[in-house]
Amino acid sequence: MKYYRHLLISIILLVSLFSCACANNNFSTDSSKESADLYDRDLSFNYTTDITKNYSVVNNIDNGWNIVNYTECGSFSKELNSQNSNYFLSAFEDYYAILNESYFLNNNNELNYKFSLFTKTGEKVTNIKSIYDMDLPSNEDKSLRIKELFNKALNGHAIVTSIDYKNNNVYLFFNDLDEDFLINDFVCLVIENNGIIKDFFSLGEFIGEKSSKQDNDNHNHNHDCDHEHEITRLYYATFTQENGIVLWNNFSNTVTCISSDMKLINKETINDCPEDAISFSGKTSDGIPVFEYVDLNSNVTLFLVTNEFKKITSGRIDSAECRYLSENGFIYYISGNSLFCWDVSKGSCEKIYVFDGIDYCSCKNIHMNSDGDIDVMFYDYFESKLFDYTLSVNKNVDRTDLVVYKYSFDEYIDDCAADFARMNPSINVIVRTMEEDSKSLTVLADEIKSGQGPDIIIANRAMLETLQHVGIADDLNNYIDKIILDELFAGILNYGTIDGKLYGIPFDASIYTLVGIKGLSDKEDWNIKSLMSDFESIKESNPNIRLMAVPEYPMTVNELLLILGTVGLDYSDFVDFDRNECYFDSNEFIDFLKFIKENAESDNAPYLSEEEVYSLLKNKQAMLTIVEGGFVGFSSKMSALYNSCDILGLPLRKGTNIITCYSCLSINSFSDKKELIKEFIETVLSENCQVKYSVNHVRKDVLLNHVYEHTDITPEPIILIGGHNIIPLGGKSDNSSFLKEYIETIDTALPATIEYEIQSIIIEEASAFFDGTKSAEEVAKLIQSRVQLYLEERK
Incomplete structure (x- = not known):
């Protein structure tokens, strides 16, 4: 009998079929x-x-059933x-x-x-x-x-x-x-x-x-x-x-x-x-x-x-x-x-x-x-x-396993792995979520040495540094096409670069920075010392101004100390990780502790909404706030603050924007599936996956190709993401977007390892000064001693 392909129409209006009632048949x-x-x-x-x-x-x-052929038939582009x-x-x-x-x-x-x-x-x-x-x-x-x-x-x-x-x-x-x-x-x-x-x-x-x-x-x-x-x-x-x-x-x-x-x-x-x-x-x-x-x-x-x-x-x-x-x-x-x-x-x-x-x-x-x-x-x-x-x-199909270990909950990798498996039916992509604990690296190293380890590892930067140090991570420059590398934000490449080589690549990233009212020090001169000087100068004419205002969080001593003193320690004047030295007993840090205590809010201060925070900065009743997130969130906040504030960065060495990535992709240098890994990375970093599965993009062209200004849809700029979803963006007074500002911010952003141990030491010891039981000088010496010991031990 001759077989023919015939019509099958999926009727969207009849999706409710499965819940329909029928009294009798x-x-x-x-x-x-x-x-x-x-x-x-x-x-x-x-x-x-x-x-x-x-x-x-x-x-x-x-x-015995296997896919023996796969074809993508057409792509139907849509007008804006x-x-x-x-x-x-x-x-x-x-x-x-x-x-x-x-x-x-x-x-x-x-x-x-x-x-x-x-x-x-x-x-x-x-x-x-x-x-x-x-x-x-x-x-x-x-x-x-x-x-x-x-x-x-x-x-x-x-x-x-x-x-x-x-x-x-x-x-x-x-x-x-x-x-x-x-x-x-x-x-x-x-x-x-x-x-x-x-x-x-x-x-x-x-x-x-x-x-x-x-x-x-x-x-x-x-x-x-x-x-x-x-x-x-x-x-x-x-x-x-x-x-x-x-x-x-x-x-x-x-x-x-x-x-x-x-x-x-x-x-x-x-x-x-x-x-x-x-x-x-x-x-x-x-x-x-x-x-x-x-x-x-x-x-x-x-x-x-x-x-x-x-x-x-x-x-x-x-x-x-x-x-x-x-x-x-x-x-x-x-x-x-x-x-x-x-x-x-x-x-x-x-x-x-x-x-x-x-x-x-x-x-x-x-x-x-x-x-x-x-x-x-x-x-x-x-x-x-x-x-x-x-x-x-019952037709023999050679299937190859590609094993991915991920040490974080990340749906983006799951979605990309499913796409890759769909497009490559002969590849069996195995994604395993692993527990991250003190034994993780030892177990991983043992598996790799025995030839049983993963081909690809999804981990945070701290784990990436360890993988590179023990020789497990491979240089990604050998796997990523130059065309893709050129489209990645510079901050993305900075995040995965260790000792001049690219050992990890984030696939989802956002920025973390400070904005302040106009008239403060230039970004190039922005650090702890200029922050304190600017605020004291403003207080002379505006004694009721707040140091910081952030939605949903009162700026208590601990919050201010965490944000201004411990985020981005890699670039702080108080720690030098290259030399394994710290300087918390310096006069600058002691003055900083006193500054925090004097200008912090009480623990029972009222929570502020976003609108209240924006109003405080517009009316110069607060000097600083945080701007964080991907381009959509960045645009929303900057739209509310643009005429009143400037992007300053964290008060580190010359005002530093921080790039935030929860995890990045690295490669087992011992894997023998180099070409397959390369294809997988191309899928993960593809414009298609970035548009479909991510809102915090790592590619310039995703934003350049999907952000539109001055359309007949809405006066505000818009972005097309997640397939065909049109999302209005916050814009400037002329309805242009903040694309230029965002690219400049994320391109100059630097990776920051969250040093939980050092943060814990600083907060714990500083509390004695904040509650009045010890002086700032005593606390600074204790912090100096404990952090220096930690740095020496971690060698």
């Missing part, structure tokens, strides 16, 4: 038909209504001023066709439809910028009707709900709506492969009576939707294997079968079912449409639509996004991220494959080819791409 057809064999054609297996007998699912994926609303997909023997529906975010909220045709190898056949640009039929009446339809589509009064492919033509099915968004007509455009509109015909005579406006209002109210035209009672269509058409709707659960010569064959309604109960779930191997619905008892009913309606099963089986019924009694279906195979003759069901990296995908098609392989296709609405997998059973 009776068709209006004669129930005596239900026990009959349903296939009386060429198929070697007869599906019957008792196929749920002994139905049980075995979650065993060690069964549009937002994806829907997409429609058809899969067939040699091609994929997709219609991408977008709303233009302007005053008219206009609709646009793009149409693209791709071969199964991903080659683009045609890409029409808009269906409105297509050539129209020569028939004047049809041309005028199509123009009218397109005009109505622009304001949501003509809505595409289905797409199919037959006889080398693409068929687009439109719901033509009146001014009250009620069904006026159901029409079809016939489009040739080259994008020319070949024909136009109406199916309006088969859709029955129009619903009343009251019925439509009740429907909208029940579905709690703000956009009436998005949830209007709509019709859908697909072809049968005899070139007929099946219509169904999302309100009356009526299915209509029409012959190829446009005559009504049959029309049936499922009794006592709520709206949105029916879902089109796929086709059989010879092209018969398969539908299903779920009742309150979680029973799933599958039925076929040919010249008559035939129930093939009803029982406790998995709901599915799509199904494929083979000729030999197997039902393949997707549920969640897994592919299942239901052996109908035995009643057994196995999970045969789990797909990585499809969390944002909708499954659109399952099909078995002439070799007995299974094709599964997903649509990723974030990337606007089609992913086509071919799975084969």
